Amino acid sequence: FFNTRGCIAQAFFCLLLCVPWGSSCPPSCQCTERAGAKAVLCSSRHLEEIPKDIPRDAVFLKLDANSITRIPSNAFRHLSHLEELDLSRNAIEKIDRAAFKGVAAGLRTLDLSSNRIRSIPKEALLALNAKLRLANNPWHCECALQEVLWEARLDPDSVQDITCHTAPRQEYVGKPLLQVLDAGVNFCSVRQRTTDVAMFITMFGWFAMVIVYVICYVRHNREDTCKHVDYLKSLPSTQGHAETTSTAL
Numbered sequence: 001f002f003n004t005r006g007c008i009a010q011a012f013f014c015l016l017l018c019v020p021w022g023s024s025c026p027p028s029c030q031c032t033e034r035a036g037a038k039a040v041l042c043s044s045r046h047l048e049e050i051p052k053d054i055p056r057d058a059v060f061l062k063l064d065a066n067s068i069t070r071i072p073s074n075a076f077r078h079l080s081h082l083e084e085l086d087l088s089r090n091a092i093e094k095i096d097r098a099a100f101k102g103v104a105a106g107l108r109t110l111d112l113s114s115n116r117i118r119s120i121p122k123e124a125l126l127a128l129n130a131k132l133r134l135a136n137n138p139w140h141c142e143c144a145l146q147e148v149l150w151e152a153r154l155d156p157d158s159v160q161d162i163t164c165h166t167a168p169r170q171e172y173v174g175k176p177l178l179q180v181l182d183a184g185v186n187f188c189s190v191r192q193r194t195t196d197v198a199m200f201i202t203m204f205g206w207f208a209m210v211i212v213y214v215i216c217y218v219r220h221n222r223e224d225t226c227k228h229v230d231y232l233k234s235l236p237s238t239q240g241h242a243e244t245t246s247t248a249l
Contacts, residue, residue: 026051034060037083042066050075062086064111070094077102084109088133097121104128113137113158118165122147129153135161141168141177143188149177 025031028051029042037059042051047066054061059081068090076082082103092115100107107130117137122144125132132148133155139145141164148154149162162177168187172180 024053024055026053029054031055031058037081043086054079057081060084063090065089067091069116070096071099072096073098074101075099079103080106082107085130086111087115088112089114091116093117095120095124097123099124100128109133113161119144120148122151125152131155133158135159137162138165139163139177140166141172141180141187145177146181146187149181 025040026042028045028047029040032039032041038055038057039060039062040054040058041062043062044065047063047068049068050063050071054076056078058079061076061079061082061084064086065088068087069092071087071092071094073096076085076099080102083106085103085107086109088111092112095112095117100110104127107128110128110130111133113133114136117134118140119142125148131153134148135158139162145162149159154162159178160176164172164175164177164180167173167180172185
């Protein structure tokens, strides 16, 4: 009986070791095979955040049409085989700098279109080799977005749909970012000029404070000197004291 029980325990332990833990599927998703690669389908599942138990061997991951609002750092770090990631039609507003850390090398397609993204750290996207879709977001046209447009691999079919929802100047609002840049606008130089002006104002403020301090210091010393001179004048002179003594004798 004990031998049989021990064999069963050993068999169960071996079974646990052989179970591919990374191949389990999140309860809110559907896992299937596509061309011999694992696809995890989580579209339209009312998700508010990225599932934690996505299989490690996932190659295709669809999280579109949900209510995800943020992509935190290292959200997909364990998915080293991931090639296609669809996050379109969510409510994403914030993307952390290290959001795609761990998948940057192998990712081929990243869809962030139709979200609520106004700005994005350029570090989050420039490290990717993936083809990006960023259309239909309420973008604030700024230097970081300009650098993404020039340096990242954007899907050419969606570039024209990257529109300035807000911008430093009202005349750029509602226009495609590519059109604004083709007209000669450089948001990075605008930021540089703003930084230079701010530095100049700061330096001028410090210089003015030093000048005021010097003036106050000189004025204070002058007043002390005048008081000291007046005090000396108020004292009886040595000569007058000597004459008084001689007359008395």
